[in-house]
Amino acid sequence: LRDPAAREAAGLLTPPVLAHAALLAELARLVPGADVDQLPFAARLATTEPEATGALAAFLTRARLVAK
Template sequence: MYFQADVDAWLAHALASHLGHYRDPAAREAAAGILPQHVLAHAALLAELARLAPAACVDQLVAARLAAADPEATADLAAFLTRATEPAGAEGSRA
């Protein structure tokens, strides 16, 4: 039986983890142009959460629900987390 949500979650996980086909940077770049926004947002959030807490088991269901509910806000959250954890710039503020 085919379940779109399961397929979307698998794609997001593979994209975020650079698994299989998505090991190739060109494949990840191409995916950005063809995958639905909620899958890309889900992948971005999973990647950032895994970067912040590599040993933690990221709850994919929560990330998937956020991405399905509001992909733009999910992508914004991933970008915010990235910026918030970047090293301070030369002037002492976040880069």
């Protein structure tokens, strides 16, 4: 995050919330037309496995950047 206020706010979030947000952002980039009703698995995954969710989001980011 470039904005210091956003970076500070992100520091207040729990790991599951950060992981969920990162995964949702990448899924939205991958499938722009995805409906919110199609993504409840992301919350379940982030809640139970935040570290794995963050790793998945990072993997999807790298894959998207390499594909460009």
